[in-house]
Amino acid sequence: MQEWKEAFEVPNTLGWIEIFILAGLLYFVFRLFQGTRGASILSGLIVLFGILSAVTSLSHLDVLNWILSKLMLYITLAIMVIFQPEIRRVLARLGRQPWRNNGMASQKSLVEPILQTVKLLSKRKIGALIAIEREIGTRAIQDTGTRMNSAVSSELLATIFFPHTPLHDGGVIISGDRICAAGCLFPLSQKEELSKMLGTRHRAAIGITEETDAIVIVVSEETGAVSIAYNGRLRRGLNAEKLHRVLSSMLRRERTGLARFREKIQTGEAMLSDTVLMTLNEEQDEE
Numbered sequence: 001m002q003e004w005k006e007a008f009e010v011p012n013t014l015g016w017i018e019i020f021i022l023a024g025l026l027y028f029v030f031r032l033f034q035g036t037r038g039a040s041i042l043s044g045l046i047v048l049f050g051i052l053s054a055v056t057s058l059s060h061l062d063v064l065n066w067i068l069s070k071l072m073l074y075i076t077l078a079i080m081v082i083f084q085p086e087i088r089r090v091l092a093r094l095g096r097q098p099w100r101n102n103g104m105a106s107q108k109s110l111v112e113p114i115l116q117t118v119k120l121l122s123k124r125k126i127g128a129l130i131a132i133e134r135e136i137g138t139r140a141i142q143d144t145g146t147r148m149n150s151a152v153s154s155e156l157l158a159t160i161f162f163p164h165t166p167l168h169d170g171g172v173i174i175s176g177d178r179i180c181a182a183g184c185l186f187p188l189s190q191k192e193e194l195s196k197m198l199g200t201r202h203r204a205a206i207g208i209t210e211e212t213d214a215i216v217i218v219v220s221e222e223t224g225a226v227s228i229a230y231n232g233r234l235r236r237g238l239n240a241e242k243l244h245r246v247l248s249s250m251l252r253r254e255r256t257g258l259a260r261f262r263e264k265i266q267t268g269e270a271m272l273s274d275t276v277l278m279t280l281n282e283e284q285d286e287e
């Protein structure tokens with residue numbers, strides 16, 4: 001009984017500081033994992049472990065408590081292995097460089113050529129995979145393809161994806177207002193819940209957005225359907241008008257790095273990922 005009383009005693013100032021720091025850390029971790037496959041499993045595990053540890057320690061179930069504390073290390077290792085993609089993505093988010101200006105301010109210089117390309121390729125059922133890099137760098141992925149440094153034009157994009165040409169296999173990466181690589185191998189998404197209908201091109205589109213904050217446009221070779229991937233999600237079957245709206249809206253939200261950084265500070269961490277997801281959700285709701 002004494003232990004229970006001690007456990008629920010009002011903490012002193014230092015205790016309160018510790019509680020606030022711990023709560024802040026937990027909130028930070030949950031925000032980072034929010035929306036990922038691991039979020040609900042992770043919170044479930046933490047709650048379960050917390051309850052079991054509290055009960056075994058307060059009830060003097062020493063053996064069980066000892067086993068739980070030993071299991072903690074293995075569970076942590078297991079979490080790291082199971083949630084490897086999420087952890088990679090979270091670390092990449094942490095490594096974002098909001099002050100980096102990759103020249104994305106010009107919306108028109110990207111939207112129009114991409115739309116024209118997509119319309120042409122979709123009509124002819126030519127497969128395409130176009131990633132637009134944002135704050136998280138994609139250099140390692142660019143290195144899997146052929147480096148380029150060309151202005152974005154619909155003629156060049158369409159030529160790259162034209163069948164039987166050397167660069168048509170793989171994806172194009174646009175950084176700033178330049179096509180910086182073509183024929184790149186994107187990481188494939190390992191999500192099990194993805195439709196069996198989705199082949200490797202679409203899985204690659206989702207895969208790169210799980211690890212970076214890139215926006216990816218996919219044209220299906222089989223159906224000519226146009227999809228857009230962001231933040232590990234795929235929005236399928238967009239017509240020209242919808243693609244224009246979604247793409248313009250996403251790119252409009254891009255500011256020059258410093259302006260966005262200032263804005264984030266003023267609004268208190270209005271995460272771009274949230275606003276873009278809202279755009280996708282709004283679009284989905286409209287259907």
Ligand SMILES: Nc1ncnc2c1ncn2[C@@H]1O[C@H](COP(=O)(O)OP(=O)(O)OP(=O)(O)O)[C@@H](O)[C@H]1O
Binds near residue numbers: 201
């Ligand atoms: N990891 C990857 N990175 C970039 N491109 C890839 C990757 N894997 C496959 N691709 C591209 O996708 C093509 C194969 O597409 P596949 O038919 O398997 O996919 P899909 O999603 O069904 O697309 P589609 O509807 O166009 O057929 C390859 O020829 C290649 O160009």
